[in-house]
Amino acid sequence: MHIARLNKLLKDIQSGDAVKRRAAAEALAGSDDRAVYPLVKALKDENLGVQDAAMQSLMSIKSEAAAYMLLPLLRASTFLRNTAMAILREMGVTATPLLESLLQDRDDEVRQYALNLIHDAGSCSFPGMVAKLLEQDSNANVRAAAARALGKVRYKAALPLLIKALDDEEWVCFSALEALAQFGDEGAVEPLVRLLGNPSGTIRSAAVEALGNIISPGAIRGLVAHLSRAGGREHVMTVKSLVTAGSVPPLPGVREALLDLLVSDEWSDVIASVRGLAALNDAASLHKIIDRTGSLDPSSPDTEEKTMEIRSALLKMDCSSQLIALLRDRSIRYRGKTLAIELLGDMKCPDAVPDLIRMLKTDCRDVRRKSIESLGRIRSEEAESVLIEAVADRDSHVRKAAATALGKIGHPRAFNPLMGMLEHEQYSDVVDECIRALMNIDPVSLALRVRQRTDPLARQIEKRMAHLVPETVR
Numbered sequence: 001m002h003i004a005r006l007n008k009l010l011k012d013i014q015s016g017d018a019v020k021r022r023a024a025a026e027a028l029a030g031s032d033d034r035a036v037y038p039l040v041k042a043l044k045d046e047n048l049g050v051q052d053a054a055m056q057s058l059m060s061i062k063s064e065a066a067a068y069m070l071l072p073l074l075r076a077s078t079f080l081r082n083t084a085m086a087i088l089r090e091m092g093v094t095a096t097p098l099l100e101s102l103l104q105d106r107d108d109e110v111r112q113y114a115l116n117l118i119h120d121a122g123s124c125s126f127p128g129m130v131a132k133l134l135e136q137d138s139n140a141n142v143r144a145a146a147a148r149a150l151g152k153v154r155y156k157a158a159l160p161l162l163i164k165a166l167d168d169e170e171w172v173c174f175s176a177l178e179a180l181a182q183f184g185d186e187g188a189v190e191p192l193v194r195l196l197g198n199p200s201g202t203i204r205s206a207a208v209e210a211l212g213n214i215i216s217p218g219a220i221r222g223l224v225a226h227l228s229r230a231g232g233r234e235h236v237m238t239v240k241s242l243v244t245a246g247s248v249p250p251l252p253g254v255r256e257a258l259l260d261l262l263v264s265d266e267w268s269d270v271i272a273s274v275r276g277l278a279a280l281n282d283a284a285s286l287h288k289i290i291d292r293t294g295s296l297d298p299s300s301p302d303t304e305e306k307t308m309e310i311r312s313a314l315l316k317m318d319c320s321s322q323l324i325a326l327l328r329d330r331s332i333r334y335r336g337k338t339l340a341i342e343l344l345g346d347m348k349c350p351d352a353v354p355d356l357i358r359m360l361k362t363d364c365r366d367v368r369r370k371s372i373e374s375l376g377r378i379r380s381e382e383a384e385s386v387l388i389e390a391v392a393d394r395d396s397h398v399r400k401a402a403a404t405a406l407g408k409i410g411h412p413r414a415f416n417p418l419m420g421m422l423e424h425e426q427y428s429d430v431v432d433e434c435i436r437a438l439m440n441i442d443p444v445s446l447a448l449r450v451r452q453r454t455d456p457l458a459r460q461i462e463k464r465m466a467h468l469v470p471e472t473v474r
Helices: 003-012 017-029 032-044 049-063 065-075 076-096 108-121 125-135 140-152 156-166 170-184 186-195 201-212 217-227 230-246 254-262 267-279 283-294 303-312 321-328 332-347 348-360 365-378 381-390 396-409 412-424 429-440 443-451 456-465
Strands: none
Touching: 003 017, 003 032, 017 032, 017 186, 032 049, 032 065, 049 076, 065 076, 065 303, 065 381, 076 108, 076 283, 108 125, 108 140, 125 140, 125 156, 140 156, 140 170, 140 267, 156 170, 156 186, 170 186, 186 201, 186 217, 201 217, 201 230, 201 412, 217 230, 230 254, 230 267, 254 267, 254 283, 267 283, 283 303, 283 321, 283 332, 303 332, 303 396, 321 332, 332 348, 332 365, 348 365, 348 381, 365 381, 381 396, 381 412, 396 412, 396 429, 412 429, 412 443, 412 456, 429 443, 443 456
């Protein structure tokens, strides 16, 4: 920033006009350390707009000098302390080196705030000091914050101290459990299993979750044994931890617990349910799973990712009559039906061919397109004749999918219909897919046909062939 511009803003931020002060605070965003002190002072401004502008600008500067100037505010009023914490949290690792001195502060709350910031930053260069607080600090809240910070920075040398902290006050024990869950270390299995008998439901639940993050026969044995004792939500979460640990025993109550997870609002519960039911190869639950998937909000940016997670889990199941029957079920939503169609294709399920062919009569373009893609993956003779008919479909997306599928199958019977398709196709992407399919089926015959023609179409095909890669090598 030009010095004249900077000097004007530094003057305006002290103006008696709140509008000028706010504009100056906003304009100082991204400035250098010369703006830090005036902006820190502006956090105490009587105008909320000026305070907010100063806060946002300090977040953008992210310098050690800014962090250093903010540390005294950790002892100020609740508002200023929370504001300073928010800015320091945004600075992340830039502020972390300055927090080391605060770990020796006489004020319990200051030590706790520093540990919380280390946890949020996820790293520090002095984890030994944090471990010392877990072991020796007189304040339980500080010890709990130290445990959480050690788990976040993954300081493995503190593992024995974290295990020892399981015998501390309940809040410290809970925080140590959270940290041990981050490590997933087998050395913690035995003390965690002992906590499954703790009288506190909060501690038992945290121990269950921590054991689920340890891929160990001992952890699985402990969780399986706990199933018979746990009730209600604790039983359900024990089943979830077994899924996370990679073991879903076919014991009484397990399937019912997995179905309870399926209707949860928490996505981690839903995906654990699907993975567990898939591991049990529980075809009877497919209707509920597919219907749950179909209910996902299509406008949400993560819906596609969630659908892919479910699809990946369900691919571990066998092709079943229950899955095929979903294609005939009118209660299944459109997105659920397309997922079922995709799964049948991925499973290469020949018994699904008649129902997939029936799906081609629907008015929904995407259902027809997905059905064609799945028929192409299954590659049955019955499917091939239907795919040849689909190259004349009224929708270009369907025609393109049919050409792709026929190219994958590679049977010579499709050669002439695809050549005929080229005579009338208007869309370049469909033409490209058709040519690629022909190259995959019989490149020699395609080249011969092109040489025998002198019309513009032949020249177009020849030109595109030079730039397209056959399906077999894509």
